[in-house]
Structures are given as C-alpha cells and as structure tokens.
Amino acid sequence: MDVESIRKDFPVLDRMVNGRPLVYFDNAATSQKPIQVIDAIKEYYMNHNANIHRGVHTLGTESTELYDQARKTVAEFINADEREIVFTKNATESINLVMYAWALRNLGKGDRIVLSIMEHHANLLPWLWLSKVKGVRLEWLDIDENGKIPETELNKIDGKNTRLVAVTHVSNVLGTINDVSKICKRAHENGALCLIDSSQGAPHMSVDVKKIDCDFLVFTGHKMLGPMGIGVLYGREEVMADIEPFLFGGDMIERVTTTDAVWAKPPQRFEAGTPHVAGAVGLAEAVRYLKTIGMENVREHEKNLVKHALDKFSELNNVTLYGPEDPESRAGIITFNVDGLTSNDVGILLNEEGIAVRSGRHCAHPLHDRLGIPSTVRMSFYIYNTFEEIDRTVDVISDLS
Amino acid sequence: MDEMVRKLKQRSTMLKHFTRDVSDDYDCFGQSEECGEQITVYLKIKSGTVEDAVFGGMNMSFILKAIADILLDAMVGRKVEELKHMKREDWLSLSGLEHLDPTKRNVAYLAIRAIENALSQC
Numbered sequence: 174m175d176v177e178s179i180r181k182d183f184p185v186l187d188r189m190v191n192g193r194p195l196v197y198f199d200n201a202a203t204s205q206k207p208i209q210v211i212d213a214i215k216e217y218y219m220n221h222n223a224n225i226h227r228g229v230h231t232l233g234t235e236s237t238e239l240y241d242q243a244r245k246t247v248a249e250f251i252n253a254d255e256r257e258i259v260f261t262k263n264a265t266e267s268i269n270l271v272m273y274a275w276a277l278r279n280l281g282k283g284d285r286i287v288l289s290i291m292e293h294h295a296n297l298l299p300w301l302w303l304s305k306v307k308g309v310r311l312e313w314l315d316i317d318e319n320g321k322i323p324e325t326e327l328n329k330i331d332g333k334n335t336r337l338v339a340v341t342h343v344s345n346v347l348g349t350i351n352d353v354s355k356i357c358k359r360a361h362e363n364g365a366l367c368l369i370d371s372s373q374g375a376p377h378m379s380v381d382v383k384k385i386d387c388d389f390l391v392f393t394g395h396k397m398l399g400p401m402g403i404g405v406l407y408g409r410e411e412v413m414a415d416i417e418p419f420l421f422g423g424d425m426i427e428r429v430t431t432t433d434a435v436w437a438k439p440p441q442r443f444e445a446g447t448p449h450v451a452g453a454v455g456l457a458e459a460v461r462y463l464k465t466i467g468m469e470n471v472r473e474h475e476k477n478l479v480k481h482a483l484d485k486f487s488e489l490n491n492v493t494l495y496g497p498e499d500p501e502s503r504a505g506i507i508t509f510n511v512d513g514l515t516s517n518d519v520g521i522l523l524n525e526e527g528i529a530v531r532s533g534r535h536c537a538h539p540l541h542d543r544l545g546i547p548s549t550v551r552m553s554f555y556i557y558n559t560f561e562e563i564d565r566t567v568d569v570i571s572d573l574s
Numbered sequence: 575m576d577e578m579v580r581k582l583k584q585r586s587t588m589l590k591h592f593t594r595d596v597s598d599d600y601d602c603f604g605q606s607e608e609c610g611e612q613i614t615v616y617l618k619i620k621s622g623t624v625e626d627a628v629f630g631g632m633n634m635s636f637i638l639k640a641i642a643d644i645l646l647d648a649m650v651g652r653k654v655e656e657l658k659h660m661k662r663e664d665w666l667s668l669s670g671l672e673h674l675d676p677t678k679r680n681v682a683y684l685a686i687r688a689i690e691n692a693l694s695q696c
Contacts, residue, residue, distance in 0.1 A: 533609025548610030
C-alpha cells in the first residue's frame with residue numbers, strides 16, 4: 174500500500190492550518206474524500222441528475238441504474254444481497270429505523286435489550302427512549318481494565334426475554350474491536366436478534382455479514398471516504414420481510430387505493446421519498462476506492478500506525494492512555510489525556526500546530542462515566558496517515574505539560 | 575504557540591473572577607455545558623448594574639477560563655438591560671476578543687451562553 178500516492182488523491186491534505194501542513198487525525202468523526210469520490214458526485218450532477226424509478230426518460234433511467242448499481246456495490250462490500258441494503262441518511266437513522274419499525278412494535282414490558290457500555294449515543298439513545306416508553310429493560314455489557322468486553326459478560330445475553338443484542342463493532346473511543354460474531358452467536362442461541370453498529374468497523378476492516386451472522390448491521394458513508402448524508406442499513410432478508418415500513422410516502426408501495434396500500438418489498442419498502450442518489454453514487458465510488466486498496470491492507474496499515482503510536486506514547490510520562498494495549502484488538506484509534514490539561518486544552522494546542530484531533534466525550538457519555546473521567550482526546554487514523562504525522566504529534570504532546 | 579494562546583495561558587494563571595467556592599448571595603446564575611466541559615456564571619446585581627461576576631465549573635480548559643475571565647471583567651459595572659441585548663459578536667468586541675480564531679471563538683461562545691443564561695435570570 175503506497176501511502177504517498179494515496180495522499181495525492183486527497184486534495185484537502187495539501188492544506189496548511191495555522192502555518193503548518195494539516196495533520197488530519199479526526200477520521201473516526203469523518204474521513205476526508207478522495208478526488209475520485211468528489212468527481213463521481215460532480216459527474217452525476219453534471220450528466221445524469223434526475224429522479225429515480227418514476228418516468229421513462231433517459232436521465233431518469235440512468236439515475237435509477239446508478240442508484241441500483243450503488244446498492245449492488247455496497248452489498249458486495251459486506252457480502253450481502255442487494256435486497257438487504259437499505260440506504261438511509263446515516264448510521265443513526267439506520268438504527269432508529271430498526272427501533273421504530275421493528276422494536277417499538279414488537280417489544281414490551283418484560284423484554285430485554287442488551288447493549289454494551291461503550292456504545293455511541295446513536296446505538297444507545299434509541300433504546301433508552303424505547304425503555305422509557307415501552308418498559309423494555311436495558312442490560313449493559315461491561316468492560317475490563319483493557320477496555321474489552323470479558324467473555325463472562327456475555328452471560329447477560331440469556332434466554333430470559335433477551336430480544337435484541339445491539340453492540341458496536343468497534344468502540345469509537347477505546348478502539349476496541351469486539352468479537353461481534355461471538356456476540357451474535359450468543360444472541361441467536363438465546364432467540365434474540367443481533368444488531369451491529371459498524372460505523373467504526375466497515376470503513377477500516379473487511380466486514381462479512383454472513384460470517385458475523387448478524388440480523389442488522391449499520392454504517393455510514395462519510396466515515397469511509399464517501400459523502401455525508403448517505404448511510405446503510407443491512408437487514409437480513411427473512412427478518413426485513415416481516416417488518417412494516419417506518420417512513421411512508423413515494424416509491425415504497427406496490428399500489429395504493431383510498432382505503433388500502435400494499436407495501437413494496439424491502440429495501441424499497443424502507444426508502445420512502447426521493448433518496449440521496451448522488452450520495453449513493455459517491456459512496457459506491459468510495460467502496461471501489463477502498464476495494465482497490467484492499468480492506469486487508471487498510472487494516473494492516475492502521476494496525477501498524479496504532480502499534481507505532483502506542484510505542485511512541487509509552488515514552489511519554491505526561492499522558493494516560495485508554496483502551497486495549499494490544500494492536501490486534503484495537504482499531505486505528507488512540508485515546509488519551511495529558512496531565513494537568515483538559516481534553517479541549519490539548520485539542521486547541523494541537524490545532525495551533527495544524528493537528529486535527531477530537532476532544533470531549535465523543536458522544537459516549539456513559540463510557541466516560543464508567544471510566545471515571547470527564548473527557549478524552551482522540552486521534553483516529555485512516556489510509557492516508559503516516560508514521561511521521563504521529564511523530565510530529567507526539568513531539569507536540571511531550572512539550573505540553 | 576501563538577501570541578493569543580500565550581496571552582490566554584498567562585491570563586489563566588491570574589484569574590480575577592474564578593471561584594471554587596460560591597457564596598449564596600448572588601442574584602442570578604447561568605450554566606452551559608459542552609462535551610464534558612461545564613461553566614457556571616454567577617452575577618451580583620445592584621440597581622440594575624452588574625456589581626460582581628464570578629465563574630466556576632468542571633473540566634474547564636485554560637482557554638475557557640481565560641476567556642470567561644476576560645468576558646466577566648468587561649461586564650462588571652454595566653447595565654443588565656444593556657447586556658441582555660448584546661449578540662455574541664458584541665460580547666467579543668466588548669472584551670477585545672474580536673480577533674479570536676474560529677476554534678477559540680467557539681470556546682468563547684460556551685462562556686457567552688452561560689453569561690446569557692445568567693442574565694436571563696436577572
């Protein structure tokens with residue numbers, strides 16, 4: 174994998190920030206976009222733009238084909254069938270779709286949902302709300318001192334009314350890669366469905382929904398080189414077939430009378446209204462870009478970056494690190510605090526040097542409470558990051574306190 | 575480190591309005607919070623004028639502390655009614671912070687929100 178030639182595809186990496194070349198370490202929040210994706214979106218609007226499905230004219234047909242092709246491309250990316258891919262706005266909407274369309278209508282008092290304490294609010298608040306309105310009980314898988322879910326915690330997934338297990342693939346704070354296939358196996362053995370939030374997984378490692386054996390898997394385009402505003406819900410065909418729609422409107426029916434309607438089959442059933450066609454086209458281009466590099470190579474590169482960063486950080490005596498020490502079980506995320514400084518101090522001081530990190534609680538308040546800390550600084554890597562960028566950052570941090 | 579950060583860092587070591595211990599004779603207070611950083615502003619009012627202003631909080635960055643201190647300094651002695659009508663930009667120019675870069679401007683807005691919340695109670 175040739176990082177230098179990859180970097181040339183990302184125009185924004187040429188930017189200077191505060192007089193220094195930009196170091197972009199906020200990839201867990203959103204990734205940068207290669208010129209190929211930017212061009213694909215531009216090309217779509219310049220040459221094909223039309224609404225899809227309805228109409229017989231050439232542009233409409235081309236738009237429809239591009240949208241359908243994007244669905245196929247995304248399906249192949251995670252080894253799913255194209256009928257199992259619903260395009261949404263983002264991962265958050267994908268999870269809300271499952272909550273409103275399935276859980277709200279099927280779960281009630283006495284039922285349990287098992288989550289982990291490391292969930293991003295996107296995979297926490299929908300279920301918290303459901304627990305308030307429907308009396309569903311939430312169980313939390315705890316973490317050990319390494320930021321991993323110990324196997325004994327999985328005993329909370331039991332046959333006593335566990336209906337759904339909703340767990341993140343990769344922690345957006347700790348970087349922990351969870352053994353999601355084991356979690357889903359456990360869910361299925363106990364008659365529960367399994368939802369995986371792969372927002373931090375799918376962009377960075379090979380994801381195979383058949384191997385994971387999940388019922389739902391969600392991710393978002395903008396964290397994997399695609400545009401903002403396009404997300405994905407994978408829903409296993411047998412499960413989705415029985416779920417009623419969540420949004421109602423154009424394009425999601427077979428036929429309608431004044432007294433009745435027949436819903437279209439999934440995925441159209443869940444895509445009411447005009448979708449984000451240009452977003453889907455851009456996401457498909459992003460998938461092609463990643464496939465050309467190879468997801469195994471993406472993962473290998475990020476693992477090497479994490480290993481290098483962990484080594485470098487271990488030489489600092491003014492820093493506390495959080496998350497697994499072993500790069501094998503950790504995605505490209507380094508989360509830490511600097512003695513005597515708040516996370517925002519560190520974020521602002523790094524920005525002075527042109528280094529973009531995220532500070533705060535990263536939409537994971539319960540996890541920070543669990544860790545007993547108010548906030549953290551997060552560096553998160555992607556394909557275009559280099560060892561030199563890590564070194565430059567560590568140099569600044571070592572001078573901070 | 576640029577000049578502004580140096581100034582703010584220095585200011586954060588000699589705060590005039592920061593307190594860890596608020597007595598209960600303040601007339602109004604307001605809070606704001608973002609991503610684990612929290613600030614509370616307390617105001618003492620006499621005849622419609624801000625007589626004293628202090629702030630406290632949790633997990634505050636030194637930049638937030640310094641900016642809050644500068645903002646509170648600028649409001650002491652001013653009429654509550656006049657301050658209530660100020661927009662965010664007015665606060666920055668009132669306290670000589672109009673040249674903050676966007677990153678630090680965001681920090682200032684967190685402090686300004688707490689001040690506005692306090693004023694709304696006066």
